[in-house]
Amino acid sequence: QQPVQSPQAVILREGEDAVINCSSSKALYSVHWYRQKHGEAPVFLMILLKGGEQKGHEKISASFNEKKQQSSLYLTASQLSYSGTYFCGTAPAGGTSYGKLTFGQGTILTVHP
Amino acid sequence: NAGVTQTPKFQVLKTGQSMTLQCAQDMNHNSMYWYRQDPGMGLRLIYYSASEGTTDKGEVPNGYNVSRLNKREFSLRLESAAPSQTSVYFCASSEPKTRQGPNIQYFGAGTRLSVL
Numbered sequence: 001q002q003p004v005q006s007p008q009a010v011i012l013r014e015g016e017d018a019v020i021n022c023s024s025s026k027a028l029y030s031v032h033w034y035r036q037k038h039g040e041a042p043v044f045l046m047i048l049l050k051g052g053e054q055k056g057h058e059k060i061s062a063s064f065n066e067k068k069q070q071s072s073l074y075l076t077a078s079q080l081s082y083s084g085t086y087f088c089g090t091a092p093a094g095g096t097s098y099g100k101l102t103f104g105q106g107t108i109l110t111v112h113p
Numbered sequence: 114n115a116g117v118t119q120t121p122k123f124q125v126l127k128t129g130q131s132m133t134l135q136c137a138q139d140m141n142h143n144s145m146y147w148y149r150q151d152p153g154m155g156l157r158l159i160y161y162s163a164s165e166g167t168t169d170k171g172e173v174p175n176g177y178n179v180s181r182l183n184k185r186e187f188s189l190r191l192e193s194a195a196p197s198q199t200s201v202y203f204c205a206s207s208e209p210k211t212r213q214g215p216n217i218q219y220f221g222a223g224t225r226l227s228v229l
Contacts, residue, residue: 040223042220
């Protein structure tokens, strides 16, 4: 079952902050975040493996709450280059998924000057 | 270093025609994947191959077949194309360290397929 992302779309002005959430109905082993520019391939941003872990990439960071089966992506002081669609990809805890990820439906982020 | 290469980039088919989408990676990855991307649906896994010689169904395998030709190449075949298969198709590869380990997937540029 696909993880659910919220919101579906966000519109920002340069310098504003945004949070994108990813929720799963299953226990998770890891959460991956990808960004896709229009007409291009998804590009890996970061991976979170442990409960409560936070990672950072430029001014983009993320957290993973293992107990709540949720992850959040934080974009601070947004730049025009942050525009795109953000996807979370989840790997379930236990089992033998062997690298398979289930992706959310995506959040469209638009940053205006 | 090309990464993941997909061909063709664009294709238009008539209903009932067949075609094969090609994918090759030069990162020596064991695992390869085929996804389709439709508006509002995100990326849905069609088939994957954990290693050379193995393939397995993903979330939406109906109407597709795959071949893991060797470690580098993983092809997706549409035997009798239908309008519902109009989509953008992405191939990806990765090297999971363990059966459930970190798994960064690297994507090709995509194939935009229209079935009329």
